[in-house]
Amino acid sequence: MEKIGIGFLGCGNIGCGVYRLLETQAGEIDKNEGVSFEVRKILVHSLDKKRPVPQELLTSCASDVLDDPEISIIMEFMNGEEPAASYMKYALENGKTVVTANKMALATHWSEILNAARAHAGGLYYEASVCGAVPIIRALTNSLQANRITSVMGIINGTTNYILSRMSTEGTSYAEVLSDAQKMGLAEPDPTADVEGHDAAYKLSILSTLAFHRHVPVEQVYTEGITAVSPEDVQLGQAFGLTIKLLGIAKNTNGKIQARVHPTFVPRNHPLASVNDAFNAVYVNGHACGEMMFYGRGAGDMPTASALVSDLIQAAKAKRHELPAVQDEVKQTDKNWQSVYFVAAKKEQVPRVMEALRSENVGIATEVKTGTNNERAAFLTTHASEAAMQRALGCVKGLDIGMIRVENMEN
Amino acid sequence: MEKIGIGFLGCGNIGCGVYRLLETQAGEIDKNEGVSFEVRKILVHSLDKKRPVPQELLTSCASDVLDDPEISIIMEFMNGEEPAASYMKYALENGKTVVTANKMALATHWSEILNAARAHAGGLYYEASVCGAVPIIRALTNSLQANRITSVMGIINGTTNYILSRMSTEGTSYAEVLSDAQKMGLAEPDPTADVEGHDAAYKLSILSTLAFHRHVPVEQVYTEGITAVSPEDVQLGQAFGLTIKLLGIAKNTNGKIQARVHPTFVPRNHPLASVNDAFNAVYVNGHACGEMMFYGRGAGDMPTASALVSDLIQAAKAKRHELPAVQDEVKQTDKNWQSVYFVAAKKEQVPRVMEALRSENVGIATEVKTGTNNERAAFLTTHASEAAMQRALGCVKGLDIGMIRVENMEN
Numbered sequence: 001m002e003k004i005g006i007g008f009l010g011c012g013n014i015g016c017g018v019y020r021l022l023e024t025q026a027g028e029i030d031k032n033e034g035v036s037f038e039v040r041k042i043l044v045h046s047l048d049k050k051r052p053v054p055q056e057l058l059t060s061c062a063s064d065v066l067d068d069p070e071i072s073i074i075m076e077f078m079n080g081e082e083p084a085a086s087y088m089k090y091a092l093e094n095g096k097t098v099v100t101a102n103k104m105a106l107a108t109h110w111s112e113i114l115n116a117a118r119a120h121a122g123g124l125y126y127e128a129s130v131c132g133a134v135p136i137i138r139a140l141t142n143s144l145q146a147n148r149i150t151s152v153m154g155i156i157n158g159t160t161n162y163i164l165s166r167m168s169t170e171g172t173s174y175a176e177v178l179s180d181a182q183k184m185g186l187a188e189p190d191p192t193a194d195v196e197g198h199d200a201a202y203k204l205s206i207l208s209t210l211a212f213h214r215h216v217p218v219e220q221v222y223t224e225g226i227t228a229v230s231p232e233d234v235q236l237g238q239a240f241g242l243t244i245k246l247l248g249i250a251k252n253t254n255g256k257i258q259a260r261v262h263p264t265f266v267p268r269n270h271p272l273a274s275v276n277d278a279f280n281a282v283y284v285n286g287h288a289c290g291e292m293m294f295y296g297r298g299a300g301d302m303p304t305a306s307a308l309v310s311d312l313i314q315a316a317k318a319k320r321h322e323l324p325a326v327q328d329e330v331k332q333t334d335k336n337w338q339s340v341y342f343v344a345a346k347k348e349q350v351p352r353v354m355e356a357l358r359s360e361n362v363g364i365a366t367e368v369k370t371g372t373n374n375e376r377a378a379f380l381t382t383h384a385s386e387a388a389m390q391r392a393l394g395c396v397k398g399l400d401i402g403m404i405r406v407e408n409m410e411n
Numbered sequence: 412m413e414k415i416g417i418g419f420l421g422c423g424n425i426g427c428g429v430y431r432l433l434e435t436q437a438g439e440i441d442k443n444e445g446v447s448f449e450v451r452k453i454l455v456h457s458l459d460k461k462r463p464v465p466q467e468l469l470t471s472c473a474s475d476v477l478d479d480p481e482i483s484i485i486m487e488f489m490n491g492e493e494p495a496a497s498y499m500k501y502a503l504e505n506g507k508t509v510v511t512a513n514k515m516a517l518a519t520h521w522s523e524i525l526n527a528a529r530a531h532a533g534g535l536y537y538e539a540s541v542c543g544a545v546p547i548i549r550a551l552t553n554s555l556q557a558n559r560i561t562s563v564m565g566i567i568n569g570t571t572n573y574i575l576s577r578m579s580t581e582g583t584s585y586a587e588v589l590s591d592a593q594k595m596g597l598a599e600p601d602p603t604a605d606v607e608g609h610d611a612a613y614k615l616s617i618l619s620t621l622a623f624h625r626h627v628p629v630e631q632v633y634t635e636g637i638t639a640v641s642p643e644d645v646q647l648g649q650a651f652g653l654t655i656k657l658l659g660i661a662k663n664t665n666g667k668i669q670a671r672v673h674p675t676f677v678p679r680n681h682p683l684a685s686v687n688d689a690f691n692a693v694y695v696n697g698h699a700c701g702e703m704m705f706y707g708r709g710a711g712d713m714p715t716a717s718a719l720v721s722d723l724i725q726a727a728k729a730k731r732h733e734l735p736a737v738q739d740e741v742k743q744t745d746k747n748w749q750s751v752y753f754v755a756a757k758k759e760q761v762p763r764v765m766e767a768l769r770s771e772n773v774g775i776a777t778e779v780k781t782g783t784n785n786e787r788a789a790f791l792t793t794h795a796s797e798a799a800m801q802r803a804l805g806c807v808k809g810l811d812i813g814m815i816r817v818e819n820m821e822n
Contacts, residue, residue, distance in 0.1 A: 021557055021699055032624050032736035033556055127554070133700035135546075135554035142553070143538070143546035145444055146432055146720035213443050271706060274685055288432055288717035289544035289707060295682060296703035306699040309557035319730035325443035 003038040004316050007065035009087055010078040011042045011051055011058070014101055014128075014308070017301030018075060019053045021309050029309075035316040037073075041065040066091055073123075073315055075308060076100040085109040092116035097123035097321065099311045101304055103130060104193075107202035107218045110209065114323060123321030125311035130203045131156055131280040133303035134296040135310070139284070140210040141324055147286030149211040151251045153407065156203040158278035158298045159187045159194040160226050160246040164234070164263070165276045168244060171231045186278060196225035197261040200248045207282065208250035208259050215329040216250065216259050222335060224262035232371055233344045233402035236378040237265050239369045242342065242406065243273040249407065256334045265342050265406040336387045340365065340409045344378035344402035353396055357381065360392040380406060414449040415727050418476035420498055421489035422453045422462055422469070425512055425539075425719070428712030429486060430464045432720050440720075446727040448484075452476040477502055484534075484726055486719060487511040496520040499535075503527035508534035508732065510722045512715055514541060515604075518613035518629045521620065525734060534732030536722035541614045542567055542691040544714035545707040546721070550695070551621040552735055558697030560622040562662045564818065567614045569689035569709045570598045570605040571637050571657040575645070575674070576687045579655060582642045597689060607636035608672040611659045618693070619661035619670050626740040627661065627670050633746060635673035643782055644755045644813035647789040648676050650780045653753065653817065654684040660818065667745045676753050676817040747798045751776065751820045755789035755813035764807055768792065771803040791817060 008015050022029075022037055030036045042057045043065045051058075065071065066087060074091040076098060078084040084105040088098045093116050100106060106113060106129050117124040127137045131154070140149070155161050159181060166177045178195070181187035193199045205218040226246050234244050242265035251258040266273050271293045275281040280298025285291055297303035315321070341362075345353045350368055357364065363382035370377045381389075393401060419426050433440075433448055441447045453468045454476045462469075476482065477498060485502040487509060489495040495516040499509045504527050511517060517524060517540050528535040538548045542565070551560070566572050570592060577588045589606070592598035604610045616629040637657050645655050653676035662669040677684050682704045686692040691709025696702055708714035726732070752773075756764045761779055768775065774793035781788045792800075804812060 017699075025557055025559075028559070028624075029557065031738070034736075133555075133697075133703060135550050138549065138554050139546050142725060143549050143721050144544075144717065145724050146436055146440065146717050148436075148439070213439075269685070271685065274680070274682065286544075286717065288428075288713040288720075290711070290714050292544060292705075292707035294703075294705060297701040300701070302699040303701050306555065306557050306697065309699075310554050313556050314553060317733070322728070325445075327442070 003036050004072060005040045005068070005070040006037050006073045006075060006312065007040055007068060007071040008042040009065060009074060009076040009084065011044050011053060012077065013301040014077040014304045015042065016052055017305035018308050021302070021305045029313060033313050033317065035313060037312065037316070040071050041068055062087060066094070071096065073097045073099060073312060075312065076102055078102065081105050081108050085113065088113055089116045092120055092122040092124065095120050095122060097315045099125045099308055099315060101128035101308055103199070103202040103206060107205040110205070110215060114326070117323055121321065123315045123318060124323060125315050126206070127311050128304050128307035130206055131282060131298040132296065132300060133306045134280055134282065134294050134298060135307070136207065136282045136294050137210065139294060140207070144284065144286055144289055147288050149252065149284060149286045151285045152207050152211045152282060153272065154207065154248045154282035155245050155272060155275050155280050156248045156282065156298065157194055157200045157246060158280055159191065161275065161280070162186050162278045164226060164229070164244050164246060167229070167231050167234050168238070171235055173231055174227060174229060195227055197223040197246065200246060200261040204248035204250055204259055204261055207248070208257070209326060210324050211250060212252045212257060213325055213327050214257065215326050216257060216333065217329065220259060220330055220333040222260040222262070222333070226263050229263050230402060232376050233378065233404065236344050236369060236371050236376060237342055237404065240342070240366065240380060241268045242266065243268050244404065245272060247407065257330045258334045258337045260337070263404055265404050266408055270408050336385050338383050338385055340383055340406040341381040341389055342378060342404040342406050343381065344376055345399055347375060347377040349399050350377050353399065353401060356392045356395040359395070360388040362388055362392055414447045415483060416451045416479070416481040417448050417484045417486060417723065418451055418479060418482040419453040420476060420485060420487040420495065422455050422464060423488065424712040425488040425715045426453065427463055428716035429719050432713070432716045440724060444724050444728065446724060448723065448727070451482050452479055473498060477505070482507065484508045484510060484723060486723065487513055489513065492516050492519050496524065499524055500527045503531055503533040503535065506531050506533060508726045510536045510719055510726060512539035512719055514610070514613040514617060518616040521616070521626060525737070528734055532732065534726045534729060535734060536726050537617070538722050539715050539718035541617055542693060542709040543707065543711060544717045545691055545693065545705050545709060546718070547618065547693045547705050548621065550705060551618070555695065555697055555700055558699050560663065560695060560697045562660070562696045563618050563622045563693060564683065565618065565659045565693035566656050566683060566686050566691050567659045567693065567709065568605055568611045568657060569691060570602065572686065572691070573597050573689045575637060575640070575655050575657060578640070578642050578645050579649070582646055584642055585638060585640060606638055608634040608657065611657060611672045615659035615661055615670055615672055618659070619668070620737060621735050622661060623663045623668060624736055624738050625668065626737050627668060627744065628740065631670060631741055631744040633671040633673070633744070637674050640674050641813060643787050644789065644815065647755050647780060647782050647787060648753055648815065651753070651777065651791060652679045653677065654679050655815065656683060658818065668741045669745045669748045671748070674815055676815050677819055681819050747796050749794050749796055751794055751817040752792040752800055753789060753815040753817050754792065755787055756810055758786060758788040760810050761788050764810065764812060767803045767806040770806070771799040773799050773803055
């Protein structure tokens with residue numbers, strides 16, 4: 001059987017994982033799938049760094065990979081927007097197929113990259129760009145096609161889920177858990193992209209575009225990180241039976257599209273509530289399929305390699321490459337969504353906060369519960385609009401208020 | 412665009428759901444997927460029964476569907492082994508593609524049906540046969556191909572999960588919940604196939620065959636139902652932090668294949684433990700992807716129709732139909748698996764039971780806990796072999812012993 005020539009752009013942990021997986025599983029993949037591969041060239045920054053791949057495959061010249069006529073599939077795991085996006089476009093424009101794990105490059109250059117693939121009938125495969133091994137891309141494109149998807153809600157960033165899980169179970173502060181996570185390699189030295197929600201926003205842009213068949217640009221995703229979440233408020237939420245998660249939430253309500261990333265409370269018995277540590281999960285609601293959840297390892301070299309090699313096999317077997325149908329672009333997402341809100345403040349300031357809410361017609365749905373230290377107290381609102389909530393909080397700006405949106409309350 | 416002619420075998424709730432979904436989503440499916448369908452004939456038992464489909468499509472003659480040259484895809488939802496299996500083979504032998512929801516016909520005639528598809532290059536699609544809307548078939552065949560799958564564990568029967576969930580939360584007896592479930596339409600008037608584990612065994616045969624690339628015949632699935640599970644033992648298990656589920660468990664341990672369906676305790680914090688009511692979930696472990704879970708509605712007309720129409724779209728778009736690679740047949744599954752066991756007995760008989768276990772070198776791992784009524788008591792064993800366990804229990808045959816296998820204990 002003829003081997004399909006492939007080239008790597010990048011060779012960090014993920015690239016080495018792909019190389020290893022291709023090597024150890026070559027026999028099984030050939031036997032079960034009828035395809036086999038030959039890695040011909042690997043683009044790296046430094047030729048001197050020791051890597052568990054053959055030295056003679058390495059090159060620091062992109063053209064050695066991109067212009068090799070024997071390479072028909074390019075696998076990209078470079079991280080960052082550029083030069084990854086340009087390389088992918090170039091490869092597609094030259095009739096190659098691209099398999100990528102790069103959510104940032106894909107989300108920020110979605111239309112250009114998709115158009116390049118469409119114009120040249122090239123394949124574009126990106127399962128690994130969202131939630132590592134979890135086949136949520138394939139589920140949306142190949143398994144839920146008969147559905148009108150009404151919502152997608154996901155724990156799509158492992159670092160923040162690890163931090164929030166530990167803050168919930170241990171009552172530790174954000175800064176303390178972050179520092180631990182950095183020591184363990186679960187958070188980057190510069191954690192901004194994760195903790196500010198940018199990484200989740202890229203992924204939500206991709207997921208919502210596929211779910212709704214309309215391009216939801218990443219700039220249209222409302223994004224709020226976890227740096228302001230306090231352990232006191234997390235514990236106060238537990239008193240209401242709530243668990244905190246950084247969720248990516250996309251909804252299609254009669255054509256109005258919401259797309260937002262922010263710390264969110266969900267009821268303790270919701271399937272997303274028990275997704276802990278660095279695990280990812282995406283919860284999907286469709287008009288025919290009902291509620292579904294896809295759970296697994298969202299990061300790590302081998303889980304990501306699992307998705308990349310799966311895409312590679314699909315790409316190699318495809319007689320014609322499928323690209324997602326995207327009808328148009330969402331120019332303006334709905335920023336005035338409805339939600340239940342958890343509101344916490346210093347105990348003695350709660351009456352003033354309630355008054356501000358009432359003046360904007362935001363109802364109070366629960367009793368006020370006081371934290372164990374007797375200093376802070378919290379309550380839940382009835383369903384209210386984000387705009388009313390923001391106006392109300394604007395009136396009590398000087399106070400130390402914790403406001404966290406609540407999803408899937410049964411009320 | 413030319414419409415693809417399709418025929419239905421059967422038109423109960425699921426068939427009517429498929430018809431409705433095709434009708435309401437025709438525009439979206441055409442726009443997003445570029446295919447459209449025309450239902451040309453529907454095989455039914457009785458032409459007189461009122462159904463929400465056009466009367467003129469109905470026929471009681473199978474040949475009107477199977478031999479219509481304008482029909483290229485047959486959708487089968489007849490239930491039962493025959494004539495469904497023969498019809499599917501006939502259709503495949505005549506070059507048609509088959510989309511089926513029928514786990515029983517597929518599992519019991521796996522090789523014949525697969526061979527017919529292979530010999531005639533016909534498509535065979537069966538996502539709907541396991542776990543309704545949950546795309547576990549596609550996950551195994553199209554997303555986890557790069558993995559050595561080591562285990563598949565699933566809640567793959569909604570009726571028994573509903574019964575066990577209610578027994579767990581309410582302490583109600585099996586007979587009482589079953590009778591409720593029958594009134595609500597969640598259990599059949601003759602519930603045997605569900606409560607004795609046969610339905611789960613068909614599904615596990617299909618899942619394990621795909622996971623391990625070896626045919627695991629349904630006769631090789633060890634099967635034990637839930638009729639002997641007592642609410643006392645369920646509650647005693649809770650005292651050990653355990654939740655009861657009817658699990659289908661398939662493992663590949665260095666080529667030794669286990670496949671078994673039986674009531675199983677899992678730790679309360681395991682993702683499968685919180686899958687309640689009629690929901691299904693499949694937990695998969697692969698050497699690269701790690702742990703994954705797929706969760707959703709395993710039955711019902713629209714969830715099943717969601718999977719069937721998804722298969723229909725995949726079948727219509729395929730340039731070449733993919734069939735699963737199955738290397739050989741497992742002649743004998745491993746019946747002497749290792750497990751932790753929960754053992755309950757009348758309080759005063761526990762010492763005799765423990766003695767019987769010790770005589771077979773089965774260790775006791777926990778203290779003995781007594782139920783609230785002070786009559787029954789239970790403990791957990793260390794890891795032991797099924798054979799040793801059965802020998803030990805054979806020595807105390809007259810006693811009222813509850814033995815439930817425990818999976819995923821962290822010890």
